[in-house]
Amino acid sequence: MSEEALRFHFDVDGDDFTSAGQASVQVKKLLRELGVSTDVIRRVSIAMYEGEINMVIHAGGGKADVIVDETAVTIVLTDEGPGIPNIAQAMQEGYSTAPDNVRSLGFGAGMGLPNMKRYTDHMEIESQLGQGTVITMRVDL
Amino acid sequence: MEIRQIQEVLEAQMIVGEDSLDKDVHSACGSDMMSDVLAYVKDQAVLLTGLVNAQVIRTAQMMDMICVVFVRSKQPTADMVELAQEAGITLMSTKKRMYEACGLLYASGLGNGAGA
Secondary structure: OOOOOEEEEEEEEOOOHHHOOHHHHHHHHHHHHOOOOHHHHHHHHHHHHHHHHHHHHHOOEEEEEEEEOOOEEEEEEEEOOOOOOOHHHHOOOOOOOOOHHHHOOOOOOOOHHHHHHHHOOEEEEEEEOOOEEEEEEEEEO | OEHHHHHHHHOOEEEEOHHHOOOEOOEEEEOOOHHHHHHHOOOOOEEEEOOOOHHHHHHHHHOOOOEEEEOOOOOOOHHHHHHHHHHOOEEEEOOOOHHHHHHHHHHOOOEOOOOO
16 A cells, blocks of 8 residues: 555435445445455444434535545545534444434434444544534554 | 355345356355444454445445345345446345344344354
8 A cells, every 4th residue: 555645525415314324335446446455344334334324314415535644544534514413422332313214214312423433443523513613533453 | 154145044035246146155245234334343244234235335345245135025226236246246125124134144144254
Protein backbone atom coordinates (compact mmCIF):
# COMPACT_ATOMS: atom_id res chain seq x y z
CA MET A 1 0.00 0.00 0.00
CA SER A 2 1.33 3.49 -0.79
CA GLU A 3 2.42 5.74 2.04
CA GLU A 4 -0.09 8.42 1.13
CA ALA A 5 -3.53 8.00 2.67
CA LEU A 6 -6.36 7.04 0.31
CA ARG A 7 -9.59 8.97 0.69
CA PHE A 8 -13.04 8.00 -0.50
CA HIS A 9 -16.20 10.08 -0.29
CA PHE A 10 -19.81 8.91 -0.46
CA ASP A 11 -23.16 10.66 -0.25
CA VAL A 12 -25.77 8.73 1.71
CA ASP A 13 -29.25 9.26 0.29
CA GLY A 14 -31.74 9.90 3.08
CA ASP A 15 -34.91 9.37 1.07
CA ASP A 16 -34.55 5.74 0.26
CA PHE A 17 -34.16 3.04 2.89
CA THR A 18 -33.58 0.48 0.12
CA SER A 19 -30.37 2.15 -0.98
CA ALA A 20 -28.92 2.39 2.55
CA GLY A 21 -25.74 0.36 2.67
CA GLN A 22 -24.60 1.08 -0.87
CA ALA A 23 -21.57 3.05 0.33
CA SER A 24 -20.58 0.24 2.71
CA VAL A 25 -20.77 -2.29 -0.12
CA GLN A 26 -18.45 -0.10 -2.20
CA VAL A 27 -16.02 0.33 0.70
CA LYS A 28 -15.98 -3.41 1.19
CA LYS A 29 -15.00 -3.88 -2.47
CA LEU A 30 -12.34 -1.16 -2.32
CA LEU A 31 -10.75 -2.59 0.81
CA ARG A 32 -10.72 -6.04 -0.72
CA GLU A 33 -8.93 -4.65 -3.78
CA LEU A 34 -6.39 -3.00 -1.47
CA GLY A 35 -5.66 -6.38 0.09
CA VAL A 36 -6.92 -5.49 3.57
CA SER A 37 -7.54 -8.52 5.84
CA THR A 38 -10.98 -10.14 5.88
CA ASP A 39 -11.48 -9.43 9.58
CA VAL A 40 -10.77 -5.70 9.20
CA ILE A 41 -12.97 -5.49 6.10
CA ARG A 42 -15.88 -7.07 7.92
CA ARG A 43 -15.53 -4.83 10.97
CA VAL A 44 -15.26 -1.68 8.84
CA SER A 45 -18.20 -2.61 6.64
CA ILE A 46 -20.52 -3.56 9.53
CA ALA A 47 -19.70 -0.38 11.48
CA MET A 48 -20.16 1.79 8.42
CA TYR A 49 -23.34 -0.03 7.40
CA GLU A 50 -24.91 0.56 10.82
CA GLY A 51 -23.85 4.19 10.52
CA GLU A 52 -25.44 4.52 7.11
CA ILE A 53 -28.68 2.97 8.36
CA ASN A 54 -28.66 5.41 11.30
CA MET A 55 -28.17 8.41 9.02
CA VAL A 56 -31.07 7.30 6.82
CA ILE A 57 -33.39 6.58 9.78
CA HIS A 58 -32.59 9.58 11.94
CA ALA A 59 -30.90 12.30 9.94
CA GLY A 60 -32.27 12.31 6.38
CA GLY A 61 -28.98 11.00 5.02
CA GLY A 62 -25.49 12.45 5.18
CA LYS A 63 -21.93 11.97 4.04
CA ALA A 64 -19.41 9.22 4.59
CA ASP A 65 -15.66 9.67 4.24
CA VAL A 66 -13.30 6.76 4.44
CA ILE A 67 -9.57 7.24 4.86
CA VAL A 68 -7.16 4.36 4.51
CA ASP A 69 -3.56 4.81 5.58
CA GLU A 70 -0.79 2.46 6.61
CA THR A 71 -2.07 1.96 10.13
CA ALA A 72 -5.86 2.16 10.06
CA VAL A 73 -9.15 2.60 8.23
CA THR A 74 -10.97 5.70 9.48
CA ILE A 75 -14.64 6.32 8.77
CA VAL A 76 -16.16 9.76 9.27
CA LEU A 77 -19.95 9.98 9.10
CA THR A 78 -21.39 13.49 8.96
CA ASP A 79 -25.04 14.44 8.99
CA GLU A 80 -27.18 17.51 9.45
CA GLY A 81 -29.88 15.72 11.39
CA PRO A 82 -31.49 16.63 14.74
CA GLY A 83 -28.45 15.58 16.80
CA ILE A 84 -28.28 13.12 19.71
CA PRO A 85 -29.60 14.65 22.98
CA ASN A 86 -27.98 12.11 25.30
CA ILE A 87 -25.07 10.19 23.82
CA ALA A 88 -24.53 7.94 26.86
CA GLN A 89 -28.17 6.83 26.66
CA ALA A 90 -27.96 6.30 22.89
CA MET A 91 -24.93 4.07 23.42
CA GLN A 92 -26.90 1.65 25.61
CA GLU A 93 -27.84 -1.60 23.91
CA GLY A 94 -31.58 -1.74 23.35
CA TYR A 95 -32.19 2.01 23.59
CA SER A 96 -33.79 3.26 20.41
CA THR A 97 -35.77 6.26 19.22
CA ALA A 98 -36.44 4.73 15.81
CA PRO A 99 -40.08 4.70 14.71
CA ASP A 100 -42.02 1.41 14.56
CA ASN A 101 -41.92 1.20 10.79
CA VAL A 102 -38.13 0.93 11.01
CA ARG A 103 -38.44 -2.04 13.36
CA SER A 104 -40.61 -3.81 10.81
CA LEU A 105 -37.68 -3.43 8.41
CA GLY A 106 -35.37 -5.34 10.75
CA PHE A 107 -33.63 -2.39 12.41
CA GLY A 108 -34.28 0.00 15.27
CA ALA A 109 -33.43 -2.47 18.03
CA GLY A 110 -31.07 -0.04 19.69
CA MET A 111 -28.01 -1.96 18.50
CA GLY A 112 -26.65 0.46 15.90
CA LEU A 113 -24.31 2.65 17.95
CA PRO A 114 -23.26 -0.19 20.30
CA ASN A 115 -22.46 -2.31 17.24
CA MET A 116 -20.40 0.48 15.74
CA LYS A 117 -18.40 0.71 18.96
CA ARG A 118 -18.11 -3.07 19.25
CA TYR A 119 -16.57 -3.48 15.80
CA THR A 120 -14.16 -0.55 15.86
CA ASP A 121 -11.01 0.19 17.87
CA HIS A 122 -11.97 3.78 18.53
CA MET A 123 -15.21 5.72 18.17
CA GLU A 124 -15.99 9.35 18.84
CA ILE A 125 -19.37 11.08 18.63
CA GLU A 126 -19.76 14.84 18.34
CA SER A 127 -23.34 15.97 18.24
CA GLN A 128 -25.09 19.32 18.40
CA LEU A 129 -28.85 19.50 18.81
CA GLY A 130 -30.50 20.92 15.73
CA GLN A 131 -27.24 20.95 13.79
CA GLY A 132 -26.11 17.41 13.29
CA THR A 133 -23.74 14.65 14.26
CA VAL A 134 -20.21 13.64 13.31
CA ILE A 135 -19.12 10.11 14.14
CA THR A 136 -15.49 9.15 13.67
CA MET A 137 -14.56 5.47 13.82
CA ARG A 138 -11.18 3.83 13.44
CA VAL A 139 -10.31 0.23 12.77
CA ASP A 140 -6.60 -0.53 13.16
CA LEU A 141 -4.91 -2.56 10.46
CA MET B 1 -23.22 -29.52 4.78
CA GLU B 2 -23.61 -28.48 1.16
CA ILE B 3 -26.16 -25.84 0.18
CA ARG B 4 -27.81 -28.60 -1.85
CA GLN B 5 -28.62 -30.45 1.39
CA ILE B 6 -30.16 -27.32 2.91
CA GLN B 7 -32.46 -27.13 -0.07
CA GLU B 8 -33.36 -30.80 0.29
CA VAL B 9 -33.91 -30.74 4.06
CA LEU B 10 -36.12 -27.66 3.84
CA GLU B 11 -37.77 -28.74 0.58
CA ALA B 12 -36.94 -25.25 -0.55
CA GLN B 13 -37.48 -23.57 -3.86
CA MET B 14 -34.24 -22.25 -5.38
CA ILE B 15 -34.52 -18.61 -6.42
CA VAL B 16 -31.00 -17.66 -7.40
CA GLY B 17 -27.55 -19.23 -7.12
CA GLU B 18 -27.97 -22.77 -8.47
CA ASP B 19 -24.30 -22.80 -9.35
CA SER B 20 -23.47 -22.63 -5.62
CA LEU B 21 -25.29 -25.82 -4.65
CA ASP B 22 -22.08 -27.68 -3.92
CA LYS B 23 -20.63 -24.96 -1.66
CA ASP B 24 -19.93 -26.14 1.86
CA VAL B 25 -21.41 -24.36 4.89
CA HIS B 26 -20.73 -25.07 8.54
CA SER B 27 -23.15 -22.91 10.52
CA ALA B 28 -26.38 -20.94 10.28
CA CYS B 29 -28.52 -18.48 12.18
CA GLY B 30 -32.17 -17.46 12.14
CA SER B 31 -33.47 -13.94 12.78
CA ASP B 32 -35.89 -11.32 11.53
CA MET B 33 -33.89 -8.60 13.24
CA MET B 34 -30.96 -7.55 11.10
CA SER B 35 -29.45 -5.48 13.94
CA ASP B 36 -29.13 -8.69 15.94
CA VAL B 37 -27.56 -10.52 13.03
CA LEU B 38 -24.99 -7.73 12.77
CA ALA B 39 -24.41 -7.80 16.54
CA TYR B 40 -24.21 -11.45 17.41
CA VAL B 41 -23.41 -13.46 14.33
CA LYS B 42 -19.90 -14.61 13.65
CA ASP B 43 -18.90 -16.67 10.67
CA GLN B 44 -22.35 -18.08 10.04
CA ALA B 45 -22.72 -18.76 6.35
CA VAL B 46 -26.49 -19.14 6.19
CA LEU B 47 -29.25 -16.78 7.30
CA LEU B 48 -32.84 -17.93 7.78
CA THR B 49 -35.32 -15.08 7.94
CA GLY B 50 -38.93 -14.11 7.46
CA LEU B 51 -37.99 -10.53 6.67
CA VAL B 52 -38.21 -9.37 3.06
CA ASN B 53 -36.38 -6.21 2.10
CA ALA B 54 -33.12 -5.19 0.45
CA GLN B 55 -31.36 -4.81 3.79
CA VAL B 56 -31.56 -8.58 4.35
CA ILE B 57 -29.25 -9.06 1.37
CA ARG B 58 -26.97 -6.18 2.41
CA THR B 59 -26.73 -7.58 5.95
CA ALA B 60 -25.81 -11.01 4.57
CA GLN B 61 -23.25 -9.35 2.33
CA MET B 62 -21.67 -7.43 5.23
CA MET B 63 -21.42 -10.64 7.25
CA ASP B 64 -19.90 -12.61 4.34
CA MET B 65 -22.85 -14.99 4.33
CA ILE B 66 -23.38 -17.04 1.19
CA CYS B 67 -26.98 -18.23 1.47
CA VAL B 68 -30.29 -16.71 2.62
CA VAL B 69 -33.36 -18.89 3.18
CA PHE B 70 -36.74 -17.18 3.38
CA VAL B 71 -39.16 -19.01 5.65
CA ARG B 72 -42.99 -19.12 5.58
CA SER B 73 -42.93 -19.09 1.74
CA LYS B 74 -41.73 -15.50 1.62
CA GLN B 75 -40.43 -14.40 -1.75
CA PRO B 76 -37.72 -11.79 -2.30
CA THR B 77 -38.43 -8.81 -4.54
CA ALA B 78 -36.78 -8.35 -7.93
CA ASP B 79 -34.29 -5.80 -6.59
CA MET B 80 -33.31 -8.21 -3.80
CA VAL B 81 -32.69 -10.97 -6.34
CA GLU B 82 -30.54 -8.58 -8.35
CA LEU B 83 -28.52 -7.56 -5.26
CA ALA B 84 -28.02 -11.22 -4.35
CA GLN B 85 -26.82 -12.05 -7.85
CA GLU B 86 -24.29 -9.22 -7.74
CA ALA B 87 -23.08 -10.36 -4.32
CA GLY B 88 -22.99 -14.07 -5.22
CA ILE B 89 -25.49 -14.97 -2.51
CA THR B 90 -27.80 -17.96 -2.96
CA LEU B 91 -31.50 -17.33 -2.24
CA MET B 92 -34.14 -19.94 -1.56
CA SER B 93 -37.62 -20.06 -0.09
CA THR B 94 -39.20 -22.73 2.09
CA LYS B 95 -42.79 -23.26 3.20
CA LYS B 96 -41.57 -24.20 6.65
CA ARG B 97 -41.80 -21.79 9.55
CA MET B 98 -38.71 -20.41 11.24
CA TYR B 99 -38.73 -22.76 14.23
CA GLU B 100 -39.16 -25.87 12.14
CA ALA B 101 -36.67 -24.81 9.47
CA CYS B 102 -33.97 -24.07 12.06
CA GLY B 103 -34.76 -27.30 13.93
CA LEU B 104 -34.54 -29.45 10.81
CA LEU B 105 -31.18 -27.98 9.80
CA TYR B 106 -29.82 -28.24 13.34
CA ALA B 107 -30.91 -31.87 13.59
CA SER B 108 -29.24 -32.54 10.24
CA GLY B 109 -25.92 -31.42 11.66
CA LEU B 110 -25.82 -27.73 10.75
CA GLY B 111 -25.00 -25.99 14.03
CA ASN B 112 -24.84 -22.35 14.99
CA GLY B 113 -21.07 -22.26 15.08
CA ALA B 114 -21.00 -21.57 18.83
CA GLY B 115 -18.50 -23.65 20.72
CA ALA B 116 -17.52 -25.50 17.58
